[in-house]
Amino acid sequence: MLTCSGYTPSNRHGSIHLAAVLLMLCLLLPPSGVAMADTSAPVEVTIGVLAYTGKPEAIDRWQPTADYLSEHNPGYHFRIEPLFLGEMRRAFDANRLDFVLTQSLQFSELSRVGRIWPLASLVRRDGDRMVERLGSVVFAREDQGFEHLSELAGRRVAGVGPNALGGWLLGMQALEDAGIDVEHAITPIFTGLPLGSVIDAVLDGRAHAGVVRSKYFQRHIEEFPESRLAPIGPAERHDFPYPSNTPLVPEWPFAATGKAPDGLPATVARQLTSLPADSAVIEAAGIALWQAPLDYSAIDRLRDKWMPEPLTAGEVVRDHWPLLALIVALVIGLFHWQSRRSTRRLQRQEDRLRRTFSGLHTGAVLLDAAGNILLANRAVAHFARSTSADEASLMGQSFCTAFALHVEGTETDCPLGVLMRAAEHGESAAMDGTIEREGHRLDVNLRVNRLEGARDPQLLVSMLDVTELRSANALLRYRATHDRLTGLLNREALEDFLDRSVTNGEKKREVPDTACLIWLDLDEFRLLNEIGTRQFGDRVLAALAGHFSLELPSDAMIGRVGVDEFAIWMPLASQDNCIVAARNVLKTVHSFLMPGEHDHLRLKASVGVTRIDADDALAARRMDDAERACQSAQRQGGDRVVQYSGGDTELLERKSEVERYNSLRAAISSNxxxxxxxxxxxxxxxxxxxxxxxxxxxxxxxxxxxxxxxxxxxxxxxxxxxxxxxxxxxxxxxxxxxxxxxxxxxxxxxxxxxxxxxxxxxxxxxxxxxxxxxxxxxxxxxxxxxxxxxxxxxxxxxxxxxxxxxxxxxxxxxxxxxxxxxxxxxxxxxxxxxxxxxxxxxxxxxxxxxxxxxxxxxxxxxxxxxxxxxxxxxxxxxxxxxxxxxxxxxxxxxxxxxxx
Known part of the structure; x- marks a missing residue:
């Protein structure tokens, strides 16, 4: 390629014609290495920004700065990558960042592990004043009477955490400058975020003093002057708008890393520091301006003093090699003696473990990969297929031969494969099963543990007899869902049945298209207790429950929902005979004969009925509808049937529920x-x-x-x-x-x-x-x-x-x-x-x-x-x-x- 800019004639006077030719070519051709139209993609430049208030907020705040740099640096595209504290360190270690904008303490940390240098320092605005540094304040309640920081020796001092720059480190430096041995003369109390927790610790007396950021302290005393908090000693600093009695350190740096393209950091530094205070980029960032980088060595000194790096293995070896050599010699000297002793100890431990395993109350067997029994304890004989089996006779048998086990949810005769698969994805698995043992059935709880053996994996299967426990639980479940006097379902169980019948218009099982829900309340039932006794009333209710079970259809669900109230769910083949079904129930009540000498008495009842469609999403709510219809029958004199009609009340209730659901959806969609x-x-x-x-x-x-x-x-x-x-x-x-x-x-x-x-x-x-x-x-x-x-x-x-x-x-x-x-x-x-x-x-x-x-x-x-x-x-x-x-x-x- 002809390069115009690279030609230098050796003989000026003898090359005039050649130079003229070259000049014309240079006017016609583009410069060397430059295409007629640059279509190459811009170089991606990544700015890692600490997202201390959240990643979306960090992008909104700093993206205008990235766009400004992209616009003023042709060929480069600047991109904001918001990162949390730990993510920033990992991204820097992975060399993914060209520039970094983070808090001062992390900048100091990054400078220890890689090449990074500041280009500009952030300046904040407080009213009409510029704030280029941050500070903290050591404070106490005014009634404590502290006049100087040195008076805090032997006291409790609260802070956010031991690694918090503004919430602890600056305060400790101020106490040390006041002559206090911080490590031994104060008792630290770390409250964690927010900074308000530090103030709470001082106000409630858990700490004598506390350390918080100066700006936060100023805002707190302005908002809550009645708290009567004050800095300890002089707290005014030149050109610093907030009270502070600690050293001041620079605000956040904008820094370049070793990955940044050559020459670009200096350009970016000039562009940032030349931005006027009223520019849209500065306003979007929420700062006053950028200035030439400040000295961050004070941060390094604070980090070295209060957060020292741990000793490396090389430093330990260099400083203590004689002691380490002595330790190694002692270890080698003891090794042989210990190995002989360990052999004897392992043998004793193995014998003790075998005795312990055999004495367990829970039956347990150890299986090899083929399902053969390697070890069994005495308790497992209770589960063996043969009543004459013992732990010795079970050794070497196949698991499926020794135990007639069936695992719930499987149809296989030998569930060994089920047990092994259950332990494949973890060290332990639990399941339920049953064991047949010479005509007896045992309910068992199985726990399977996978053990990595010396050669092949082994399986430890433990078995616990839970037959009595399951019977007790079944009885508890029955009592929780049934009325003890009548044996009928209670109200909660009946409502649960209705919920399971239809939910949100989808059938949960095979149910009729239409059903009736009947609510029945015996009229003047209290008179029976007055005529006879309370026990007689209980006998009547129990007998009436049996009468219902005999006279009503077999697919009806009956529940006792009150002292003398019953609810009946009855499926119908027809769409229009709920009122007829309810009248038949009332006739059933009329046909009931009183027990004992009161057989001349007859029962009467108020009956309410409502219809339930198969697509009714509020089926359980129909209980209330049927009860309201029953109350209406009582108001009309009793011993009659009233069918519920929803009318305006039902429509309003459904409308209210829809409105609440729509309000919830709106709250979710609008965050x-x-x-x-x-x-x-x-x-x-x-x-x-x-x-x-x-x-x-x-x-x-x-x-x-x-x-x-x-x-x-x-x-x-x-x-x-x-x-x-x-x-x-x-x-x-x-x-x-x-x-x-x-x-x-x-x-x-x-x-x-x-x-x-x-x-x-x-x-x-x-x-x-x-x-x-x-x-x-x-x-x-x-x-x-x-x-x-x-x-x-x-x-x-x-x-x-x-x-x-x-x-x-x-x-x-x-x-x-x-x-x-x-x-x-x-x-x-x-x-x-x-x-x-x-x-x-x-x-x-x-x-x-x-x-x-x-x-x-x-x-x-x-x-x-x-x-x-x-x-x-x-x-x-x-x-x-x-x-x-x-x-x-x-x-x-x-x-x-x-x-x-």
Whole structure:
């Protein structure tokens, strides 16, 4: 290629003609290396920005700056990448960033691990003043009387955390400058974010003094002058608008990394520092201007002094090699002696383990990969196919030969493959089954553990006889759903039957197109108790229940819903004979003969009836309709049938429900959901504090509303999972944005989310996207939701634990109160139902239940939380019982997360 700019003639006078030719070619051809039209793509330049208020906010704030740099640097396209604190370090280590905008302390950290240098320093605006530095203030209550920082020796000082620049490090430097041995002469109290927690610690006397950012302190005393807080000693600094008695350090730097293209950092520095204060770019960033970079060595010194780097292995070896050599010599000297001793000890341990295994009360066998029994204990003979079998005779047999086991949900005669597959995806699995043993049937609970042997994996199968326990549970379930006097369904069971019949217009099973719901109330039933006795009235009700069972159709569902009230669900083949069915029921009442000497008496009843269509989404609500029709029959004199007609009342009720559901959908679509946080405070100060995140719905006027009625509508219309996903993502983003101090929070999951198979992948993806630490998250599931969906709850809990999260069983004691379920779920935390806490002063049974929950949880190594603690008496009661945490208005009222 001909290069015009590179030609230099060696003989000026002898090359005139050649130069003229070259000049013409240069006018006609483009310069060397330059195409006629540059169509190459611009170079991508990445600016990593610390997103301390959230990633969307960081992009909105700094994208105009990136656009400005792209416009003034042809050939380059600047892109904002918002990052949380940990993500910034990882992106820098991976050499993905050309420029970095972050807080001063992290800039100092990055300068230790890679090449980075400041181009400009951020200047903030406070009214008409420019603020280029930040500072802190060491403060106390005015009534403490501290006049100088040196008086804090031997005192308690509160701060956000040991690595918080404005909330601790600057304060410690000021105390050291005042002559205090910070490491030994003060007692630190770290409260975590928000900064208001430090002020609370000083106000309530937990700390004598505190350290917070100067700007935050100024705003607090302006908003709450009655708190009577003041800096300790002189707190005025030249050209600094806020009170400060600590060193001042520079604001955030805009820095270039070693990845930035050559020459570009200097250009960017000139462009940023030349931006006028009234430019749109500066206004969008919310700052005053950019200035030449300040000296950040003060930050380095603070980091070296208060956050020293740990010693490396090389430094330890260099400084202590004689001692290390002596230790190595001693280890080598002891190794031979220890190996001989270990051999004898292992033999004794093996014998002891065999005796222990044989003495277990739970039957257990150890199987090889082929299903042959390698080891069995004495208790397993109780489950063997032959009653004459013992542990010795079982050795070497096939598992399927020794035990006639059937696992629930399978049809195979030998479930060995089922057991092995159950243990493939984890070290332990549980399942239920039955064992046939010479004419007897045993209900068993199986637990399968996969053991990695020296050669092939082995399987440890333990068997627990739960025959009596299941019978007891079946009896409890029957008593929970049936009336004890008549043996009929109770109201709750009948409503549950109606809900399961049709839900949201979809048939849950084969049901008729039309059914009648009949409500029957015996007229003047109290007269029977006066004529005879109360026992006679009970005999009449029991006999009438039997009379209904004989006279009414076999597919009718009958329930006792009051003292002398019955509800009857009756399927119909015709669309128009509900009134006829109700009259037949009244005739059945009339034909009933009184027991004993009162057979001359006859019963009368008021009967209400309503029709239920198969696509009725509110079938259980028809109970109320039938009851209202029955009341109408009573008002008309009784002993008659009245059919319910919804009229305006029914239309208004349905319209109200639709409006509430539409309001919920509008709140979700317009992002009017918010969260509040409530402290869960430990009784023992050594335990960490938690916070529970509570859902709030903001109405159109901006007021936060408690979502109880909206949650009921969301659950009814299958929208609760969407709400829970919003809560999980928002909570994880908030946890990841807590820069200075990690905070453990509890997040509630509804029963719908427990059943949702997509919830576990969603939580896993959300944790990866947001960078939230799973160890800071406790997922809460209510006792009722866990027990109704026990198998799915167990799978969810195990998956969450594999992710690193913890699990809390909420409202325990308010539902079924089954300690067997508690044993299976193995929660990290058990939250005792608040109604039990409220009932303890007046109900001794409530105190016994709470004490039992605490004791069982302690044995299971689960922490207990007492909810609804609102009085000092309740606090003292649960504290004396040994509860670990308390939660309630006595301790803390929920605050919006935005204020934390």
């Amino acid at each position: 009017r959901l918010s969260q509040a946080a409530q402290r869960i405070t430990p009784i023992d100060p050594a335990l960490p504090m938690h916070h529970e995140l509570l859902l709030r719905i903001v109405d159109k006027d901006g007021r936060a509303a408690f979502p109880a009625e909206f949650i009921e509508i969301a659950e009814k219309h299958q929208a609760m999972t969407e709400v829970d996903r919003w809560v999980v993502r928002t909570s994880c983003e908030w946890i990841a944005s807590q820069l200075d101090t990690p905070m453990t929070v509890s997040i509630n999951l509804s029963a719908h989310s427990v059943q949702d198979p997509g919830m576990i992948p969603f939580i896993r993806e959300t944790l990866l996207d947001t960078g939230a630490d799973p160890g800071q998250i406790i997922f809460e599931v209510t006792e009722t939701a866990a027990i109704r969906n026990l198998e799915q709850a167990e799978r969810l809990i195990k998956a969450l634990r594999r992710l690193g999260c913890r699990f809390s069983l909420d409202d325990f004691g308010g539902g079924f109160l089954s300690f067997d379920f508690l044993r299976r779920l193995e929660p990290d935390f058990v939250k005792i139902d608040g109604q039990l806490i409220r009932d303890m002063p007046d109900d001794p049974v409530a105190s016994v239940i709470v004490s039992a929950i605490i004791e069982v949880s302690r044995v299971m190594s689960a922490r207990t939380v007492a909810e609804w603690v609102e009085t000092e008496d309740q606090y003292e009661r649960v504290r004396s019982m040994g509860v670990d945490y308390v939660q309630g208005f006595l301790i803390h009222r929920p605050e919006p997360v935005s204020r934390r």
